[in-house]
Amino acid sequence: MSLPELPPSLAASPLPKYLEIYRRFRAAIDQGQLRAGERVPSVRALAEELKVARGTVETAYQLLTSEGFFQARGQAGTVIAEWSAQRSISAPLPEVPAAAQRGVSLPLQLGLPALDAFPRKLWARLVTWQVRQADPQSLALTDVCGYAPLREAIADYLALYRGVPCAPAQVFISAGYCASLGLVCDALDMAGQRCWFEDPGYLHARDFLAHEGVELIPVPVDQDGLQVEEGVRRQPQARLAVVTPSHQSPLGVPLSPGRRRELLAWTQAQGSWVIEDDYDSEFRYKGQPLAALKSLDLDDRVIYAGSFSKMLFPGLRLGYLVVPQALVERFERSAGQLHNRNAELLQATAAAFLAQGHFTRHLKKMRQLYTVRRGLLVDALRVHCADLLRVDPQAGGINLLARLLVEVSDQRIAQRALAAGLAIQAISAWSLEADQERGLLMGFTNVASQEQAMAIAQQLREVIQQTMAS
């Protein structure tokens, strides 16, 4: 077997070599030139043929295997996987993964707060004060569990504003949500263990958990959030469930009171645990914010995960967990073994920001601002895309979900949009099983003017129409 449509040289491609190899295999599978069960060339042979390092081919093969297009058969070599052709249709070719990794923020980028509205001067003043009054001891190694004043400030905040009373010793500081998940995986020894995961659900968490070797059990989501009964039917003995109770990520619905009770009853009966990813509960624009699931957790089975990425800014790299009393020692050990340390300066600054009341004032301002900015984008989509998209009503969050009213792949739209400079995501890419869901996810927090909103909506209209025509 040799690769179809080889351009004269890999060097002609603007992509990294491994990605070019990956794309060629994907194309060959799409076009039916490679069929299920067919054996792929050895890493060594292909590297020689293409005159690239073996590591390059290996990386491409790993990517293809991890995405389910290849299947390793031990001594028998590696073959094209059974369902690869089917899968290939639903999974988009990565267009500019490097840019995504590099953190370039594009219009509509998900998961960002309003970067222009962060009180940078105030923050700079606090940083300056902290760094000037730092004593020599503050240069030494920080506590693996987190800087004590920050743990205290978070415990105070959660008790007052989220109905989550906890001791500072239960609060563990991390370098963001994925680092928090890493700590949970280590402490609960999750490698090879089963975990309920919302379907559709937060893409980055899913990828990270899969990478950590967790066996994800997709559990469908409806208008009341996670279908607990279905989870029990599929895998009653999962060790963990990861949920987004305030606004389900990405559908935006809250987990209903009944489902909350069912979920907690399951954890109690099974001795299992829940991660409550409370990533954007503070941003609710109508009605009262819902109490955290953790506030109902009488049996202390819920691990509460918060992050400052959306409340302050993602470049801060600070998140936290509140862990059940019974798990504190286990998490302390894991934090020590993972050498889970964060710089004291930024922890101390965040602690001051919370303790001095800036945090709650900032959130209040952002709630008002986000109501306006969401409105700008919704109105612009109504003007330019009313026949193509229907915006899901949603009471909060920082992302907007628009359902497609026309027959076209949301992933193909997202690909074209990205190429055109709009960081839209396709909801079907967030699904683990058959993609009943089709729609576009957009971050509206950085849509700063009506003019900008209109320009974006117009550009999006063109992208959708071009995708339909192609």
Add this chain to the structure above:
Amino acid sequence: MSLPELPPSLAASPLPKYLEIYRRFRAAIDQGQLRAGERVPSVRALAEELKVARGTVETAYQLLTSEGFFQARGQAGTVIAEWSAQRSISAPLPEVPAAAQRGVSLPLQLGLPALDAFPRKLWARLVTWQVRQADPQSLALTDVCGYAPLREAIADYLALYRGVPCAPAQVFISAGYCASLGLVCDALDMAGQRCWFEDPGYLHARDFLAHEGVELIPVPVDQDGLQVEEGVRRQPQARLAVVTPSHQSPLGVPLSPGRRRELLAWTQAQGSWVIEDDYDSEFRYKGQPLAALKSLDLDDRVIYAGSFSKMLFPGLRLGYLVVPQALVERFERSAGQLHNRNAELLQATAAAFLAQGHFTRHLKKMRQLYTVRRGLLVDALRVHCADLLRVDPQAGGINLLARLLVEVSDQRIAQRALAAGLAIQAISAWSLEADQERGLLMGFTNVASQEQAMAIAQQLREVIQQTMAS
């Protein structure tokens, strides 16, 4: 079976409960009350007996299992391991692990730079400048590979001062040496793979790699550093070797030119990789600093690991790797999957510190200061401990190794010293196999005066004498 010597209640112990349980099992094994093959009570049963949470007992059991005292036998339950009694003699009981985790820095603490001599005002000025001129975009997600100007500044520094020419794209920023090791383990898929490890060797790296599931092959160290031939004899097909070529950690000897050649020849023949932990090469007090192993690495098999923990300060949480060209793409992917991001503010400050020449000036000053401080401690030990200790001659580094001239366990001394407030470490605890090595490791960088050095040496004398008498 019930636990021997149960005090009336666990609450009476000053230790965390899991640690108290751990210590009781260790004591029972030491005293021969528990023998190899004997079954230990179930977690549930013991938790009920002791009236503690099951998680507490589980944590203790995990610790005992991970340290090889317990052995899980699946359905048959857990038993005392075969070689547990023998092992127990060589492994010290943890005395105050919580304090160690918390980063309290005690006199003689290893691995710290001189905290009082760091230019805090200059650093504060740079931080202030960086945070004041930060634009909104700098608040967004940072590059998973590291902040570009810092990668460039490191590449420039290494080419000039360490004879390691590399492209900025080969430099990966991490949150310190363990985070660097985590990235290597992921990129090289090291779980379950074999790795040569210096014996004795750097304790924290050893624990971290073991925790990551790497199979460590101990390779003895002599006056020329790692015995490469012995490594080849024991495990020629290891995928990786971790070495400290500048000053072997902890023995302080440099890896000889002959051994360097042997090591590189092995990597080339086997297609294996080397991590060069160049943790303190800049601190050399006599003669020229040795060129890095990486500078001889014509086949590009060496992964060079550096850290700012000892060159600047450990609370900064910044380290870096220089990876071979052939591995760059693989490391980029791993960095993305691990969400390996560090705050931009501190990376930008470190970049400015390097680019403006402060870094090399600071290292020069520290070389002079450390020559003085090492002298203070060596002289004080000569005055007070000449009959008990012989200080190893050593041309560099930030730790001092003193051999015991008397027959007494170095680990028992280290335990007593820690209880007395001296953060000494026993070299035998850094050994994987039989402890031929006995000696005390001390950090001298924070010994600030003759008075302090004399007081420390006097206190150490008392500790050693008490240990001999007990």
